[in-house]
Amino acid sequence: MTLTEGIFPDTANVSPTGHLAVGGSDLVELAGRYGTPLYVYDEATIRARARAFRTALAGYPARTTVCYAAKAYCAPWILRLAAEEGLGLDVVSSGELHTAALAGFASERISFHGNNKTEDELEMALRLRVGRVVIDNLEEIGRLADRATAAGVRQAVLLRVSPGVTAHTHTHLQTGAVDTKFGFGPDVVGAAARAVLSRPALDLRGLHAHIGSQIGELEPYAASIERVFAVAQEIARLGADIREISPGGGYAVRYRPGDPVVDGPGIAREVARMVAESSRLHGFARPPDLAIEPGRALVATSGIALYRVGSVKELPRVRTYVAVDGGMADNIRPTAYGAEYTAVLANRMQDPAEATFAIAGRYCESGDVLIREVRMPRPVAGDLVAVPVSGAYHLAMASNYNMVPRPAVVVVEQGGARLVRRRETNDDLLTSDVV
């Protein structure tokens, strides 16, 4: 079979024995060695995406930063890789910040986001000297300024603008619409800017906006950038010196062969062009520095989830359920918002597709179905199901539902495979319980 481009990692191929291989490693062999469910990441794909996004911004006429949005998947190894590739980093919690510190990520390249950062998180951000705090609400301004004053720090901040743009994506993935918990709407952003400007401990560098995820068209980005510059012009009149614009992430990826082809770096190039043009049209003497924040587009396609088939249950004239040893606890996306995936049998890549099957998870919820319909050879117990595009928002959202240990993670590169997260044990599940 041919591997659809943009769905499998760049290094994926089918071995002469009919096995799926990635990064020079046979996935059937890896599943045997490390057990299942197993998440396999291809280092070369992540590096290639990081370089493509950086190259996409190369023509922009001021400083640019590609910030990896760590919420997509946060682990020391991937943050180290992001640092090696010259990326910046977005974090949204003390846990992500702690991981970044552990990975040795340069703190001045970190932006701290979040719509309700705790006092402790603000304290930690100041202590670690993060590069930017992205302010989301009025209360945060006073809280951060008081702490920065007490610490004798002048903290660089951006204001998060809610651009009022509705993108064509699932409502749970929209963050920039009018009805959203994120950022400052048009009525309050002026007051927020005034409040920041009145606090010498805060250095208002610019504005941030994020409209949502899985956005493959240019119009929503264009509308958001236009709105951000209108706000920038308004607050420049209040005395703010707008030197940075961060129009967020949201670069779409393909999950299934039928999905439209998307070119994330191509969209980023257009975003950069639109930012430069908007800054000129709104009378800025020179374009602001630009940061973009892809999460999924940097890592999703590099990851494959491997599951072992335990049983095959045929409901005549209804559906055939292929039950695997993972499911909604390692990938909540299908259950949470109807995300759709494809799958292959990694140990039988040369067998022809015979029928349509449902891939069911092992968790005690009838909604725990990873894929409702996928064409493949008729699976039998012991087969290995591989779900591509599993690198983002799977492990990052994983739980121990039903008290099931979370999967192991392996990184493959040039024929080598290294374990970067061991499989959890039943004892791990109880480490925080006070017995």
Ligand SMILES: Cc1ncc(COP(=O)(O)O)c(C=O)c1O
């Ligand atoms: C502020 C911000 N930046 C970047 C991202 C990354 O989005 P994506 O992974 O869709 O690129 C998100 C995701 O929710 C976000 O909230």
